[in-house]
Amino acid sequence: GAVVSQHPSWVICKSGTSVKIECRSLDFQATTMFWYRQFPKQSLMLMATSNEGSKATYEQGVEKDKFLINHASLTLSTLTVTSAHPEDSSFYICSAYGTSSTDTQYFGPGTRLTVL
Amino acid sequence: LAKTTQPISMDSYEGQEVNITCSHNNIATNDYITWYQQFPSQGPRFIIQGYKTKVTNEVASLFIPADRKSSTLSLPRVSLSDTAVYYCLVGDMRDTDKLIFGTGTRLQVFP
Numbered sequence: 001g002a003v004v005s006q007h008p009s010w011v012i013c014k015s016g017t018s019v020k021i022e023c024r025s026l027d028f029q030a031t032t033m034f035w036y037r038q039f040p041k042q043s044l045m046l047m048a049t050s051n052e053g054s055k056a057t058y059e060q061g062v063e064k065d066k067f068l069i070n071h072a073s074l075t076l077s078t079l080t081v082t083s084a085h086p087e088d089s090s091f092y093i094c095s096a097y098g099t100s101s102t103d104t105q106y107f108g109p110g111t112r113l114t115v116l
Numbered sequence: 117l118a119k120t121t122q123p124i125s126m127d128s129y130e131g132q133e134v135n136i137t138c139s140h141n142n143i144a145t146n147d148y149i150t151w152y153q154q155f156p157s158q159g160p161r162f163i164i165q166g167y168k169t170k171v172t173n174e175v176a177s178l179f180i181p182a183d184r185k186s187s188t189l190s191l192p193r194v195s196l197s198d199t200a201v202y203y204c205l206v207g208d209m210r211d212t213d214k215l216i217f218g219t220g221t222r223l224q225v226f227p
Contacts, residue, residue: 002162034215043203044160044217093159097209104150105209107159 003027004096006108013084014116021079021111023094030096033077034105035069038091050077074098084115120204120218127224134191136221138204141185146208149180149187154201154220163202164189191223199225 003026013019023033032051036044048064050056050071058064066088068080077096081088091112095105121139128134140149148167152160164171166178166187177190191198201220209215 004159006159032209043219046215046217091157095159103148103209104162104165105215106162107152110157110159112157 002106004030004094004106004108006094006111008111009109010112010114012114012116015085016083018080018082019084019113021081021092021094021113023077023079023096023108025075025096025098025106028096028098029074030077030098031074032097032105033071034095034097035067035077035079036093036095038093038110044093081113084113086115089113089115119216120206122202122204122218122221124219125222125224127226128194129226130195131193134194134198134223134225136189136191136202136204136223137186138189138206138218139186140204140206143184143206144208146211147206148208149178149184150205150207151176151178151187151189152203152205153198154203160203194223194225196225196227199223 005024007022035047038044046059047062048056048058048069050069052071052074056069071077091110093110095107097105150165151163153163154160164176164178166180168180171178179188201222203220207215
């Protein structure tokens, strides 16, 4: 139980384009989803928190107009990186928290974004 | 904020028991302690969670002293496949301001 999927698992795009990453909770309802970014050999850094049906809350230093988050249903959240630049290249990981058996968040497998 | 401190790295050999300690001196009353395992280019995987005393599941044990200012993840008889980064996360899921991952502990298991 408590499975979270992400799509795509990796993506390469040109600078200036937008990329959408999907995060789905497959066997439970996620009232809250989190988006993290992780650079090589570093820890996870929380970018934003989204609750189903409401606007996302962004961490300090994260541009909300650049990283658009939508959490339209209890099983799906999307992160859109707009006008991507090479410095946005990173490993993006989502997690979901909700009606699973333990009081914890469950993570997706991550999406490797490379911006050329 | 329940800031966590863990050793940066640890080495072990196959078959040994590994104990990784996390310090969290300003843990709050409602905070749980959760440990995750992460392999390269993968999302973290939930290992175990506890509030106080001892918790055991099929893969690990978690020891939490009475003052809850630290916790120890115990991995019995590690194998090469346990080589990974282990994160201790202290917080209350209802207060996401506290969801800050520490540096993690890079465990290397040798044959």
